[in-house]
Amino acid sequence: MIELVGFDGDDTLWHSEGYYQAANGEFERILARYVDLTDTHLHDRLLATERRNLRLFGYGAKGMTLSMLEAAIEITESRISAADLHRIISIGKDVLSHPVELLPGIRAAVEAVATRHRVVLITKGDLFHQEQKVDSCGLSDLFHRIEIVSEKDERAYQRVFTECAVRAEQFVMVGNSLRSDIAPVVKMGGWGIYMPYHVTWAHEADTDFAAESSRVVQVAAPDGIVGALSMLDARAA
Amino acid sequence: MIELVGFDGDDTLWHSEGYYQAANGEFERILARYVDLTDTHLHDRLLATERRNLRLFGYGAKGMTLSMLEAAIEITESRISAADLHRIISIGKDVLSHPVELLPGIRAAVEAVATRHRVVLITKGDLFHQEQKVDSCGLSDLFHRIEIVSEKDERAYQRVFTECAVRAEQFVMVGNSLRSDIAPVVKMGGWGIYMPYHVTWAHEADTDFAAESSRVVQVAAPDGIVGALSMLDARAA
Structure with a gap:
């Protein structure tokens, strides 16, 4: 029994996941200013960064945000502006404060x-x-x-x-x-x-x-x- | 009894705290390339950012890293390079992987x-x-x-x-x-x-x-x- x-x-x-997917959409819009999305495999690269970092960060929105920042810097070969990286931090904060x-x-x-x-x-x-x-x-x-x-x-x-x-x-x-x-x-x-x-x-x-x-x-x-x-x-x- | x-x-x-203090020292060395440390009140501003973010991030090295990134962008008025922000992410990873x-x-x-x-x-x-x-x-x-x-x-x-x-x-x-x-x-x-x-x-x-x-x-x-x-x-x- x-x-x-x-x-x-x-x-x-x-x-929950809808908020993460919305965050991914925002991330994509920011990166689109720097790279051609059609041949960047953006989601694969972000996922690879997240997976590589899981053993250090574990799950959750803070780790996701740090991985997004790192992926954005790598994908743009450091061309991304500090202002846009700040926007990525805000994306993470939005995920952390979404209503339940x-x-x-x-x-x-x-x-x-x-x-x-x-x-x-x-x-x-x-x-x-x-x-x-x-x-x-x-x-x-x-x-x-x-x-x-x-x-x-x-x-x-x-x-x-x-x-x-x-x-x-x-x-x-x-x-x-x-x-x-x-x-x-x-x-x-x-x-x-x-x-x-x-x-x-x-x-x-x-x-x-x-x-x-x-x-x-x-x-x-x-x-x-x-x-x-x-x-x-x-x-x- | x-x-x-x-x-x-x-x-x-x-x-533990020694690793965080070493991280703060690294953070200061990076920021010194952008601002005059003698009149920036760097530690006060970082602490203020960390305290403001505690209600969203809680304690720990991931939250500290996100606060360092945010403080660095704010203190340099977005002049900091993506490469230096990447270095700050690495500082956080070092804290997360220090030996016990x-x-x-x-x-x-x-x-x-x-x-x-x-x-x-x-x-x-x-x-x-x-x-x-x-x-x-x-x-x-x-x-x-x-x-x-x-x-x-x-x-x-x-x-x-x-x-x-x-x-x-x-x-x-x-x-x-x-x-x-x-x-x-x-x-x-x-x-x-x-x-x-x-x-x-x-x-x-x-x-x-x-x-x-x-x-x-x-x-x-x-x-x-x-x-x-x-x-x-x-x-x-």
Whole structure:
């Protein structure tokens, strides 16, 4: 039987990736003043810089901003003006201060799940920014625990299982990322409710995990979560 | 009786502020090419930028780097070159990748305390960077819990007390910052072992808390911690 249900934060409880994609659009408009975008492979180069820096910066908007600055300097061969680099810093600040907007129906879904299971919020990224989002989301009282982790890997999930005194087989994770929310949990013997978001960061989309496992149910929107949980609960029993 | 002993990370277990001060020195050398340092109040202006950005960035080297970039652009009125801004990004990367060096004697002190008390590591700042430091410090097995928090305020300490099922009066915090390690704990009814580090960030030094409380013992080095703890244990009994 399922004991504990984990919810991802970004793009599962609240909108997030759209702000990052808007930031990418702004970045592109600034760089267009310096380079011909048709043969620059701008997004590939930015993604390569972000990936190279992940081992130093971790996830989150501050690391993204530093990678954007570095990529802009490299791509323009140092021709970019300080004023335009300042604009890139402002892009990052905008991402850090965007309003927290819940996905439609997610509050009702978390409340419904919480009537029968312990629920935990497991979110990845910058501690300070994630705490601010948790504080503003208005859902934090529903959660038994709130875990902000730097990477959603087996080690991080194992820590949650230990804190909550459950085994992997008693745990369902709800999230929009196959790579971070679903694959490691299923690999450990747990269960997943995969709720894709309409946009996904290229790094997060990079997984060979297939959602067709019998341990995963895919839903289109929050109103499918309770039904999916019942299905998994029956399979786990 | 004391049940739980908390240790700060930066400048209590391992050296940290020296790397930030070296970064400030590099920053100054770069800015000296653009402005007359004798009448620029460089450090005041950088500190003002950092403080203004704390509410968006939180603590840590990534936020410091973004603030340095912003301050450099503002102080030079956008005259600074992209190449020099790239150098400032490298300064930040150096801070993020510095080796973790323990303070002399701290391992023995933590080991000695851990024979009679539960010990927890309570460190502030960037989650990803702090995790890397904790992983490399070689002491993590000694700690009952490791708590990385975005701010060391009463709320954060209360969370630790709840996790560890102790009251404030049963807790001693060991650290180099009166503002973050000692003042909030003493205010809540706990105890402090204040071990000043030879350099302190101006923001951290900004406190009107006086260490002369009977709930605080000051030590000069890690080899004084066990004795100080015995004193506080006697006072708490």
